[in-house]
Amino acid sequence: xxxxxxxxxxxxxxxxxxxxxxxxxxxxxxxxxxxxxxxxxxxxxxxxxxxxxxxxxxxxxxxxxxxxxxxxxxxxxxxxxxxxxxxxxxxxxxxxxxxxxxxxxx
Numbered sequence: 001x002x003x004x005x006x007x008x009x010x011x012x013x014x015x016x017x018x019x020x021x022x023x024x025x026x027x028x029x030x031x032x033x034x035x036x037x038x039x040x041x042x043x044x045x046x047x048x049x050x051x052x053x054x055x056x057x058x059x060x061x062x063x064x065x066x067x068x069x070x071x072x073x074x075x076x077x078x079x080x081x082x083x084x085x086x087x088x089x090x091x092x093x094x095x096x097x098x099x100x101x102x103x104x105x106x
Contacts, residue, residue: 002092004100005063009073009084010041010054017055020076029069030059031103060100063088 007030011017014035021033037055044050061069063086070084092100 002089002097003062004089004092004097005061005066006087006089007059007061007066007069007073007084008087009057009059009077009082010039011057011077011079011082012052012054013078014038014055016076016078017057020073021057021059023076024059024069024072025103027072028104028106029065029072030061031100032060034058062101062104065104 011020014037017035021030021035024030025033035055035057038053039056040051041054042049042051059069066086073082073084
């Protein structure tokens with residue numbers, strides 16, 4: 001079993017998404033951040049249907065760092081209630097799992 005999770009969030013600004021990813025990698029909270037998009041998000045917010053262009057940020061890290069990553073995203077994210085979800089990785093290439101661990105170790 002791989003000791004890795006993916007944390008996903010979305011932002012409406014590509015440069016802000018890249019800056020956040022860079023910061024989390026620099027701080028060793030994530031081994032990498034992939035920013036992809038744009039995607040079109042349709043959702044209900046405060047009683048209205050909203051439609052926004054957003055960018056996916058997919059971070060690779062260790063489960064033990066989830067709360068720290070969540071806290072960092074909340075500080076850097078412009079949304080009142082950002083999407084922050086973690087997805088467990090059941091299997092991964094051993095060398096990749098080691099790379100994630102090394103990238104998130106101080």
